[in-house]
Amino acid sequence: MKTFNPDEITIDCQDGQQLAATLYKPESEVKGAVLIGPATGIKRQFYQSFASYLAQQGYGVITFDNRGIGESLSGTIRASKASLQCWGEQDMPAVLEALKSHFPGKSYHLIGHSAGGQLVGLMHNANELSSIFNFASSSGQLSNMKLPYSLKANFFMNVFVPLSNLFFGHTKSQLVGMGEPLPKAVAQQWRLWCNGQGYVKTAFGKTVGQHWYHELSTPSMWVNASDDDIAIDENVADMLSVFKKLKVDTLTISPQAHGLAEIGHMKFFSRKSEGLWQHALNWLEQHSKG
Structure with a gap:
């Protein structure tokens, strides 16, 4: 794959928060965004x-x-007020508005990875999406997970997260291979939602006063991997139960069928998994207009 030189941009959210972002412009006619x-x-x-x-x-x-x-962390992580909820209510809608600004008059699509797909129903402008393609997006419900992974997941959520927040004022998730350090409220909400059913549904009528999970009727494809311990079929179904009108297709892919040693929760987006990307491209081609 040839080298592509994107542009670094800044996106302003409605509440004044600025996000670091990267813009990729095709050299050819734009099919969609x-x-x-x-x-x-x-x-x-x-x-x-x-x-x-x-x-x-x-x-x-x-x-x-x-x-x-x-690069969207401003100030110290201990002082960050970020939450999963504001990622869906503020950040994702702002990025969609930026997408519309840079590529006017096109069809707009979400490709969500895990939380990036789960939070779509919190976007006030989600109905402007022509399609949704999610990988490894599920409720992450701990009680559905299988042994031995469920022991690891429960330890992380119910022991490591509260202790790390208590001692450090944020979750040092990088110490256990769980991505970047997390602001306290992000990890707290993640823990709460994964201990319940339907992920964000846990917060309906509590912290979440308005949402669009019951209204979205967008065509959507939900892909999970057979070797993913988190987005197992039961948890994908649990997440989908939160949507009332969404048009849903599901697909489970196995690493063996694609000549891969592993896909799991993360490696769909790895360059080594480029053979899998045709699934996303086919979906976009089906739901795009230039």
Whole structure:
């Protein structure tokens, strides 16, 4: 794959928060425009190869760091007020508006990774998406997970997160291979939602007063990997139960069928997994208009 030179941009959210983002402009006619929603605590650089691939196929793309993560952290992480909820309510809508500004008059698509797909129903402008393609997006419900991974997941959420927040004022998730350090409220909400059913549904009528999970009727594809211990079929179904009108297709892919040693929760976006990207491209081609 040839080298692609994107542009670094800054995106302003409605509440004044600024986000670090990367803009990928195709050299050819723009077929559509894609917002890549990152997983919890994952920086935008992780999606660089995948975003470059989409741009070379004619799609405009924006990747970004959620507030409190990577270059979108302003001040100290202890002082960050970021939460999963504001990622969906503030950050993702702002990035979609930026996508519309850079690629006017096109079709707009979300490619969500884990939380990047789960939070779509908090976006006030989500109905402007022509399609949704999610990988490894599920409720992450701890009680559905299988042994031995469930022991590791429960330890991280219910022991490591509260202790790390108590002693350090944030979650040092990088110490256990769980992405970037997380602002306290992000980790607290993540823990609460994964201990419940339906992920964000846990917060309906509590911290979440308004949402669009019951209204969205967008065509969506939910892809998980057979060797993913988190986004197992039961948790994908649990997440989908929160949506009432969404048009849903599901697909489970196995590493063996694609000549890969592993896909898991993260490696769909790895350059080594480029053979998998055709799934996303086919979906975009089906739902795009130039």
